[in-house]
Each structure stands twice: as structure tokens, then as C-alpha cells.
Amino acid sequence: MYKKSIKxxxxxxxxxxxxxxxxxxxxxxxxIATMILLNKxxxxxxxxxxxxxxxxxxxxxxxxxxxxxxxxxxxxxxxEKEYNLQDDSVVxxxxxxxxxxxxxxxxxYLDLAVIRFRDLDVKxxxxxxxxxxxPEQGQSVCKLGFAFPEYDLFExxxxxxxxxxxxxxxxxxPVFPIDGIVTRLEMGENRKVSMFETSSPGLRGQSGxxxxxxxxxxxxxxxxxxxxxxxFDVNQTVKRGYEEKQVNFTPFINLGVxxxxxxxxxxxxxxxxxxxxx
Numbered sequence: 438m439y440k441k442s443i444k445x446x447x448x449x450x451x452x453x454x455x456x457x458x459x460x461x462x463x464x465x466x467x468x469i470a471t472m473i474l475l476n477k478x479x480x481x482x483x484x485x486x487x488x489x490x491x492x493x494x495x496x497x498x499x500x501x502x503x504x505x506x507x508x509x510x511x512x513x514x515x516x517e518k519e520y521n522l523q524d525d526s527v528v529x530x531x532x533x534x535x536x537x538x539x540x541x542x543x544x545x546y547l548d549l550a551v552i553r554f555r556d557l558d559v560k561x562x563x564x565x566x567x568x569x570x571x572p573e574q575g576q577s578v579c580k581l582g583f584a585f586p587e588y589d590l591f592e593x594x595x596x597x598x599x600x601x602x603x604x605x606x607x608x609x610x611p612v613f614p615i616d617g618i619v620t621r622l623e624m625g626e627n628r629k630v631s632m633f634e635t636s637s638p639g640l641r642g643q644s645g646x647x648x649x650x651x652x653x654x655x656x657x658x659x660x661x662x663x664x665x666x667x668x669f670d671v672n673q674t675v676k677r678g679y680e681e682k683q684v685n686f687t688p689f690i691n692l693g694v695x696x697x698x699x700x701x702x703x704x705x706x707x708x709x710x711x712x713x714x715x
Contacts, residue, residue: 442653456591483645582646
């Protein structure tokens with residue numbers, strides 16, 4: 438059902454790849470999200486919480502330089518207390534993007550942002566198409582993004598005291614689709630429907646990725662995954678072969694939430710961003 442639309446919408450997707458270093462560790466945590474290329478000017482749509490990482494990256498770099506400089510001349514415990522440094526404190530990040538960032542535009546309250554890349558060498562005859570209408574409850578939709586990526590891009594360099602790109606690196610970003618139906622429409626801060634819920638969760642790496650119909654029309658972008666308690670708690674003894682086993686199980690249903698294309702269209706129009714809609 439989605440074979441053609443997945444192939445078409447995959448063309449416009451760009452990976453947002455990040456490496457994170459925690460205080461006191463040389464291990465690098467690697468994360469990924471999804472961006473949708475909108476036009477020939479290099480404008481890419483994604484979630485606000487994804488684009489904010491670019492701002493945070495610059496701030497972390499400056500803060501880390503301050504910490505390292507002060508550690509040379511002060512007591513370690515004093516600096517740790519001053520900057521509230523703990524084992525789970527993020528001290529450095531490195532974001533690997535397809536081109537330099539010209540500017541970032543954030544939505545006032547929705548989880549939306551546009552990143553304009555400078556000199557991004559990607560050109561198509563057509564670009565993704567956003568729906569002018571909200572999806573209906575029960576409608577079949579598919580999510581697409583860089584879940585379960587196949588890459589190992591970053592490492593920590595003790596010599597440079599920084600996160601760097603590995604010389605011999607694995608860098609493969611296959612897209613991962615997951616389908617479901619629209620379960621409910623949701624109101625946002627503007628007291629009108631601006632989001633919708635889906636029976637399929639947004640997987641790690643799919644944030645910012647498109648949610649679209651079998652025909653490829655985009656109804657929104659994946660923003661949040663929520664976990665609703667089913668209240669089906671299980672605490673009982675079961676038999677497994679000849680043995681008895683105690684089972685404790687508290688199930689949740691995992692659902693996705695997307696920002697609706699109607700709000701995306703208004704956001705893009707308000708900021709004079711070129712895009713296609715239908």
C-alpha cells in the first residue's frame with residue numbers, strides 16, 4: 438500500500454546526527470532525528486526539540502571551555518559544584534549536518550522548526566506535498582524516518598579533548614517506515630486542533646519525519662511518543678513446561694503524536710518559506 442509513497446517521500450529526508458559526551462566518560466552516545474527538505478533553497482522542516490540541539494551545541498562548547506580552563510586553576514570539587522557536574526551531565530555534543538546552517542526559525546509554541554542550510558547541494562523536480570486538510574479518525578497513515586540507523590560516526594579524542602568524526606566510519610542511514618491509523622485529533626495551546634494521535638508510536642530517530650497517506654500526501658510530522666497505562670496489571674503464576682513461573686507485567690500502549698499539516702502550512706506561510714500543498 439505504501440511502497441510508492443515511501444520511495445517518493447524518502448527522497449526528501451535528511452538525517453540529523455548527534456554525538457553526546459557525558460561528564461567523566463569517554464564514551465559517545467549517538468543519536469539521530471529526521472528533517473524534511475522543503476524546497477530548492479535548502480529549507481528543512483523538523484521538530485523544535487531537534488533544531489534546539491544546534492543552539493545547545495554552541496552553548497555546550499563555550500561552557501566546556503570555561504570548565505576546562507577553571508579546572509586548571511581551581512579545586513575539582515569546587516568546579517563540579519559550581520557547574521552542577523554529575524555523571525549524567527552532558528558536557529559536549531557534536532552535530533553532523535549535511536551543510537552549514539544559515540538560520541533557524543522556531544514556532545512560538547508547537548514542536549516545529551525550519552532550518553535553512555547554506556549551499557545545500559540537493560535539487561529535485563518536485564518536493565513533498567502537505568495536506569490542507571486534517572486527517573480523519575481511522576485513516577491509514579505511515580511514518581518515515583531514520584529509526585534503527587546503521588552508523589558509528591563519532592568518537593572522543595583525548596588529544597583534542599573533543600568529539601570527532603571517526604576516520605573509518607560506518608555511515609548508512611536507511612529509512613524505517615511504520616504504519617497505523619489516526620486514533621484521535623488533539624487540541625494545542627491555540628485551543629484548536631493542531632495535532633493528531635496515531636496507533637503506531639514514533640520510533641527513536643523518526644522525530645521530525647513525515648506522517649503521510651498511502652498516496653504520499655503529508656498530514657504532519659512525528660513529534661511525541663506517549664505511553665498510556667492500560668491498567669491490565671498481571672501478577673500470577675503460570676506454567677512453562679514442567680515449571681511454574683511468577684509473571685509480573687504492567688502493559689502500556691505506545692502511541693505517536695504528530696503536528697498537523699494545517700499548522701505546518703500556516704507556520705511556513707507566516708515565515709515566507711516555499712513549500713507545496715494540496
